[in-house]
Amino acid sequence: MIRWIIFIAIFGVIDFYAFQAFKTVTKNSWLHIAYWLVTALVIGNFVYHYYGFNRSDGFSHSHAFAFGFFIAVLVPKMLLLIVMLGEDVFRVPQAIYRYFTEGDNARGNYFASRRKFISQVALGLAAIPFSAILYGIYKGKYNFKVLKYTLHFEDLPEAFDGFKLTQISDVHSGSFDNVEKVAYAIDLINEQQSDVIFFTGDMVNNKAEEMLPYVDIFSKLKAKEGKYSVLGNHDYGDYIKWDSTELKAQNLNDLKSIQKKIGFDLLLNENRFIEKQGERIAVVGVENWGKGGFKKAGDLKKASSKVNEDDFKILLSHDPSHWEAEVVGDNYHYHLTLSGHTHGMQFGIEIPGWFKWSPVKWRYKQWAGIYEKLGQYINVNRGFGYLAFPGRVGIWPEITVITLKRGSNNA
Template identity: 75%
Template sequence: MIRWLIFVVIVGVADYYAFQSLKTITKNNWWHILYWVFTIAVLANFVIQFYSFSRSDGFSHANSYAIGLLIAMIVPKLILIAIMLGEDVIRIPQAIYSFFTQNSGDGVKHFPSRRTFVSKIALGLAAIPFASILYGIYRGKYNFKVLNYTLHFEDLPDAFDGYRLTQISDIHSGSFDNIKKVEYAIDLINEQQSDVILFTGDMVNNKASEMEPYIDIFKKLNAKDGMYSVLGNHDYGDYISWSNPEAKTQNLEDLKSLQKNIGFDLLLNENRFIEKNGQRIALVGVENWGKGGFKKAGDLKKAASKIDAKDFKILMSHDPSHWDEEVIKDDYHYHLTLSGHTHGMQFGIEIPGWFKWSPVKWRYKHWAGIYKELGQYINVNRGFGYLAFPGRVGIWPEITVIELKKGTKNT
């Protein structure tokens, strides 16, 4: 109840200032009517979808779009509030001063009118996130980007100098609503012609059945040294209600079979060796391990039980907090860890090679791209799909291509 009250207060204040701004720059009643029709329709749809949400099914497309439209409406209004409140910081003291210093009997208006140019500036600035969010919903969620990295290792086996791997993560197939765009992304992955494809978890939102319409599309993926995968937190079906524990268990088994059908070798706290010209690198895959209430099924010691400390090691672990908490502190040296999970929050500002920012940085120390600590690398993939909010703004869906090179960067 308190949450709803806070929500109503925020929306009420936002609409008060937004409508004031609109009235300042136009007296046309049709614009006023359109404003309220749009506002009421978005709010009503959100309330309807909120109360129709099914815990047994998880987020539907209708639920996601209701959230997306609400965000598209609220964020610009919050910008309006900030600007209009700033003007009121000046107007209110002026009104108080005028009240005590001017004779009200002379018909003096104590409260200054809101200035038109301030309203225009506010609406102009508010239009930027409004347009960006709508773009993110309409096109941004399928604006796939191939990000290329070259990483140097002095102890990389000679046979793997120039070895290329493609990483994808966080497919979240239950959110897709455009098969053609997914087909395009799969073709884009294959065009990279990497030696191996690695998938770092969250194939579905909740249920294995979400992936069924896309099985034949993903079966087109191919790499000469195979495809490997691990589980993410959403793959276990922990975020919806099940009719019985057996149904939940069966769902996970169905997902495992589905991954095998696509062509993935699913690593469940296991390892594999990729061999080339008599040399090898170790591929280690753990089940999900995440701090902050997320499932901790990952067992790093078990996953690495059959490899040697001197082996060159690539670890697949869905949640980057695992790297922070266990991996870089482990006795074994994990040369490269591949993670996902954060999605880059699907919102942020990024100028490749120069600047990146997202609110998710306040939750995760390592949230997007390549990081290096204690001589070990991690790549946090921004995700292939999307969840809850049906779009991406500034943080685009990612296909990562990493080339391994022998030696140091300067040689």
């Protein structure tokens, strides 16, 4: 209870300052009422859904939208707070000066009126994140992007020169609310006509049943050299409360069965070989391995036990923290690692080829796109779906297409 009182008090301060800009720009009392009515509805809905909330009880669509709309009003108001406080940096000293120099002549009103221009600028700035967040909730989460890369390897088997792979990650099917948009994305994947499709974990939020409405859709994925997958941290059902360990185990078995029904070859610390014209590449798949309290079920040594040191290797590992922690320094040379997990935080700014930023960079060194170290590459997919916040802002859902080429990049 105390933390909710503190929360409401803090939001009250933010709202007080935000409203200063609003009422300076317009004196229309109906708009003032509308401002407070929208605020009350959003905050009330948020408190209703999260008072006493326990993550282990599950996370519904209504929880997601309550959180999303709360963020949509909080971020712009925080921006208004910053601008209004900035104006007070000048107004407060002026008020103090008037208090001591004008005394009763100021009739107790020592503060200079807020400047309408400053409030207009503040509202204009606040409209940018407000619009972006609303767009992210209604459109951005299904704004699928196909990102294409070409990677060169001098030891790539000749038969695989030009070999094309598609990677998707972090489906989080329990978050979806539009079957047609998901079907569109599957068609987009098939349009790439890749040789192989890799899925790098987190098919569901918590329960295998979340995937049931999408089994037929995902079963349409096509790749002539196969479809391979690994588990992500959410696939184990660790984040909700189960009535028994048997039900939790059954849930994981159900998810494995669903992946098989879709056509994925699920690699549980295992490997497979793709062969062409007498040559081969190794596909190594580990279970989830992550730093910072995440499950460490991945066993790289076990997964590659049947792989030769000189094989060309593609590693599927859900969490990119695994790459620098164990993969790069391993005696085996893993040419390409495919990961996901970060979602790019579903929020950031990207200008393709020029600039890329998200707050998640402070948590993960490799958080989106291609990285290289010691002649080894990792691609961190931004995710196919979304989790918690029901949208994406600036970091769009991703379908990665990577073409492998034999030889040097300078050739």
